[in-house]
Amino acid sequence: MSFSSSSPRSLRPKSVNGIEGENDDRVRGCSVKLIREPLVGPLAYHWLLSFDWGDYQAHAEATEVDGYLTPYWVKSAPDIIEGSITHDLGCIYRSPKEVWQKVKNNKFNYFKYMVSGMNCQRWAREVATQLGPIHFDS
Numbered sequence: 001m002s003f004s005s006s007s008p009r010s011l012r013p014k015s016v017n018g019i020e021g022e023n024d025d026r027v028r029g030c031s032v033k034l035i036r037e038p039l040v041g042p043l044a045y046h047w048l049l050s051f052d053w054g055d056y057q058a059h060a061e062a063t064e065v066d067g068y069l070t071p072y073w074v075k076s077a078p079d080i081i082e083g084s085i086t087h088d089l090g091c092i093y094r095s096p097k098e099v100w101q102k103v104k105n106n107k108f109n110y111f112k113y114m115v116s117g118m119n120c121q122r123w124a125r126e127v128a129t130q131l132g133p134i135h136f137d138s
Helices: 096-104 120-131
Strands: 028-038 045-052 057-065 068-074 085-094
Touching (some): 045 120, 085 096
Antiparallel strands (some): 045 057
16 A cells, blocks of 8 residues: 555656756755654654755655655745644755755665555655754654
8 A cells, every 4th residue: 555645745746757956055054844744544644854944945755656765856845734743853054955965865765665664754764864963853
């Protein structure tokens, strides 16, 4: 069963291979948030990361496409859907291009999707770990 097909985000336009290019290499402070969106039932959530540089916003996520965990980089703040839970993970000092590179090069990109293991949660944790020093609240 694929939870991502139930996600409201699955209906938005996607770029080729899931990743748009990113050329903004100006390093500056960036607020990072984890957003957990409700899916099927009260215990299933889709995870994505939101980045806000003040003058620029983007979000990154991975969803199941044709059985594989596929990354997306979207040059806008995410639409927060009703029932979502937002966690402020802190601030990093990086350029949008550096963050995009971490998303693009996530070691879990295009792995076989498994709802109970290789999913958006594992993918988001890996991106956050690679960006460091930001921490997930449990």
